[in-house]
Amino acid sequence: MSLHAEQLEILAFLKEYSPYNQLPDSALEEAVQQLDVAYYKAGSQILSLSDRISDWYIIRSGSVEVYRRNGNLYNRLTSGGHFGEFSLLHNRPVRFPTVALEDTLVYLLPEALFNQFFDEYDAFSDRVEVEDATRLRNSVAQREDANELMTAPIESLISQAPLILTANTNCHQTAVEMTNANASAALIADDDGQIIGIVTDKDLRDRLITPALPYHTPVSEIMSPDIQQVDHQQFVFEAMLLMLRYNVHHLPVTKKEKTIGIVCLPDMIRHESQNSLFIVSSIFKANNLDELTALKPAVRACFVRMVQQDANSRMIGGAMALLGRSFKQRLLELAEQRLGPAPIKYCFLALGSMAREEQLIVTDQDNALVLSDEYNASQHGEYFAQLADFVCDGLDACGYVYCKGGIMASNSEWRQPLHVWKQYFSRWIDEPSPQSLLDASIFFDLEGVHGETQWARDLNRLIKYKAQNNPRFIACMARNALQRTPPLGFFKDFVMETDGRHTNSINMKSRGTAPLADLIRVHALATGIKARNSFERLNDIMETDVLPRGRGADLRDALELISMVRIRHQALEIESQNEPDNNIEPENLSDFERKNLRDAFQILSNAQKYLKFKYQPGRVN
Incomplete structure (x- = not known):
């Protein structure tokens, strides 16, 4: 097949970069004839989360930033880079939104031709699958990277230091302290500072007001002594499962045996279906x-x-x-x-x-x-x-x-x-x-x-x-x-x-x-x-x-x-x-x-x- 001057220039460009240079000349020539071209201004959105795509993106000039679904930067690509392969290979919506960092020119390879190359040329498919790691680990890592629930530590949900009161604090003062701190729960400590219980808004209603106990009752008499705790490095979904399993709405978060905060059920709802x-x-x-x-x-x-x-x-x-x-x-x-x-x-x-x-x-x-x-x-x-x-x-x-x-x-x-x-x-x-x-x-x-x-x-x-x-x-x-x-x-x-x-x-x-x-x-x-x-x-x-x-x-x-x-x-x-x-x-x-x-x-x-x-x-x- 004969190529005109512009196509020959594109062919020469592709031969300079991996994984395109893993394809035989006949395949590259076929690709050049089917490529489309798109231009994106700096700051414009190229791919959005949950988009369906039908092309593989090859960067000719400029640069792009690829993000995880939680908004964190995942990768930055420049001339010769490529993106969109994960969605094509798995027939899935876009999971890595992409934005043009500067004015960017991209070549679009049709999905059908990309899949054909992937199936027919092992050297090409191997390089597409992995550039820095094994195929298997890369596949697993991509799933974990794309999952906010898996990667979000419970520590990220803490908005304030925990309210900690002594066991002899009376219930009226406890309610005042909780109101002032805008807290729905307080931790109760003994004289040595060890956490021995937790009291919540619900405990004050059910165990103090409903049975009409005196307001000067020590909070230790209405607290819950059996506390479920979660380590600061554990994931949000693990904390959610712990709450459901033990039917509790508040979890103290610990770091090196010290309580650094309390997370509650509404925090979980923001992160889980x-x-x-x-x-x-x-x-x-x-x-x-x-x-x-x-x-x-x-x-x-x-x-x-x-x-x-x-x-x-x-x-x-x-x-x-x-x-x-x-x-x-x-x-x-x-x-x-x-x-x-x-x-x-x-x-x-x-x-x-x-x-x-x-x-x-x-x-x-x-x-x-x-x-x-x-x-x-x-x-x-x-x-x-x-x-x-x-x-x-x-x-x-x-x-x-x-x-x-x-x-x-x-x-x-x-x-x-x-x-x-x-x-x-x-x-x-x-x-x-x-x-x-x-x-x-x-x-x-x-x-x-x-x-x-x-x-x-x-x-x-x-x-x-x-x-x-x-x-x-x-x-x-x-x-x-x-x-x-x-x-x-x-x-x-x-x-x-x-x-x-x-x-x-x-x-x-x-x-x-x-x-x-x-x-x-x-x-x-x-x-x-x-x-x-x-x-x-x-x-x-x-x-x-x-x-x-x-x-x-x-x-x-x-x-x-x-x-x-x-x-x-x-x-x-x-x-x-x-x-x-x-x-x-x-x-x-x-x-x-x-x-x-x-x-x-x-x-x-x-x-x-x-x-x-x-x-x-x-x-x-």
Whole structure:
């Protein structure tokens, strides 16, 4: 093909810069013939948040500034730079607004031709994907950078120093101090300056004025002594989940064990979708099972909205687990209203992904019941059987389907007194076998969600103490963690299902997130780590010497990417009014996503090989 003088000049320009110089001459000549030109004056907006674009932007002259969605500067580009590729590769609206810093001339490459080049020329696609980091880490980092909830520390919401009063301050003076400080809460300290409680506007109304106590009553008599606190470096979404979980509206913020401020619920609402807040409220206001089941569409809508707002997997898994826990708690309250108060104390357990705060929209129910050692089968058995059936049947009706393996409180084997549960765990750990642990491994992620939740903490302490000192148990758990392998063939091609309705697909749970959670759990048990969430476990694991340098960060990125592919697939199915599942078809992914997914599965494969080397699971039988 022949090019005129102006096109030849553009061709020479492109050959000077990466990634355009990774394309063959024939492709560059085709690009030059299809390029359009646009001019932007200094200070003008080139791309706005949520725009849909159909071109790739190449800067010929001038400079631009690229911003995160929260308004912080992300990058500055000059001649030869490019932008817009993230939106094109993911078919997503613009997440990085762009402004002309000075008078700027850009070339516009049509989307269809950009995608063609990306698919056909590996050298070009590799350079587009990464210039300073690996493909996988760059993809994960871009998601985190674009997410204000993920990157905003709770400290950023503090507007004033905390109001701190002594325990002997009377309630009238407390109200005066709160009014003068325009504060809705005050912290209460003892004579040594240690924070021992918190008092809020609501406490003054409910505990002083309503019962008509004297105004000179010491504030220590109406304060709340059990304080939930958040570290200044924790993220806004973590504080929001803590508020919802413990039903509190104020959180003291600490830095190096010193309280530096208090954040309240309205602060959270500015940073998080109100959907999850309203759903939790609606769950606890439901008067019967019909009202709970009517919330299923709202839960799905909340899930989709979080995906659309670029929440990461940690946030989505935590929010979905919180909703699931709330359904359980309300069902137990309704059960007690129907059956009468429980004759003895009990603790209802969440197991598996809910306990790890990694629950998604496609999930079954895994739960169990711990009963007081006062339990007498003839006196109490029928009550707790009915309570368990009510809750498990209700969860199924609310979208948390029955566990196929029968790991539910409705199964009498998993409805036992505390001393029996301690015997279960002691036997599993002291006398391990691969088969017994294969059946029981889900119990090693547990959390108390209702009742005597300290019993769940007792069981977790027992597990931590016994597991860390039993190499045979760790070896058995490692062997089971190797049962599910990533879907990679000899030449690193995807190996897909070959039968059933999911032929030519990959189950992202059983071949991705589940084996990752399994191997992370093994390292956590071996090192005595208390955290249950896989990301938190990895952070703690990386502070030990159990993993080679850099492997922990690789595993974290692989878990995030595989989880998000699974999450986005479920959200798209819901939006298409299909029933969501865990099976994705690689042919429906972009080349960019397939490459990243292949990298993530390879990291999982390498981690499993290291697990086999580290704990020698082949020695057990």
